Amino acid sequence: MSDVSGMRDVPPEGSGRADESPAGGDESALGRIALGLDGVRAAQRGRTAEARAGFEALWDELGEQDVFHRCVLAHYLADLQDDPRAELEWDRRALAAADSLTAERAQTYEPALQVRAFYPSLHLNLASDHLKLGEPDLAREQLERAVRSLDALPEDVYSAGIRAAVDELRQRLR
Numbered sequence: 001m002s003d004v005s006g007m008r009d010v011p012p013e014g015s016g017r018a019d020e021s022p023a024g025g026d027e028s029a030l031g032r033i034a035l036g037l038d039g040v041r042a043a044q045r046g047r048t049a050e051a052r053a054g055f056e057a058l059w060d061e062l063g064e065q066d067v068f069h070r071c072v073l074a075h076y077l078a079d080l081q082d083d084p085r086a087e088l089e090w091d092r093r094a095l096a097a098a099d100s101l102t103a104e105r106a107q108t109y110e111p112a113l114q115v116r117a118f119y120p121s122l123h124l125n126l127a128s129d130h131l132k133l134g135e136p137d138l139a140r141e142q143l144e145r146a147v148r149s150l151d152a153l154p155e156d157v158y159s160a161g162i163r164a165a166v167d168e169l170r171q172r173l174r
Contacts, residue, residue, distance in 0.1 A: 117153055
């Protein structure tokens, strides 16, 4: 399941770059932001190898303590893989990061953010990965987890897309 949609609202190059340091700004944080924006731009332009390289560099920069960003980054990296096994591994990393993320930590980025709302998409992606790998029983198991977590989603366009993708995958697995 490709879910790079969260990457589309990135400012174009040359319009207030993220690496322009505000007075007193944290240079390492700005460097990570620049790496992320470069990866997003490359993904938007279909340059997946470049996007992967940028995001993998960012993954190494983040360290294991920043589980919120690692969850998001692994979710994006999964979508950029050519190999279904590599995609599965990145989706597993995203799930592991979400499992270790507290609501308080997530809400430091967005007060209304609910970690449990990550799970429908995470499990849906894992179900899709298993189906690609010819593992329908594992796909059904992950899809059922996605279905059980759908109540965490708000009523919005993004959530409607997740629900539609769940229904589509459910039909394919019959």
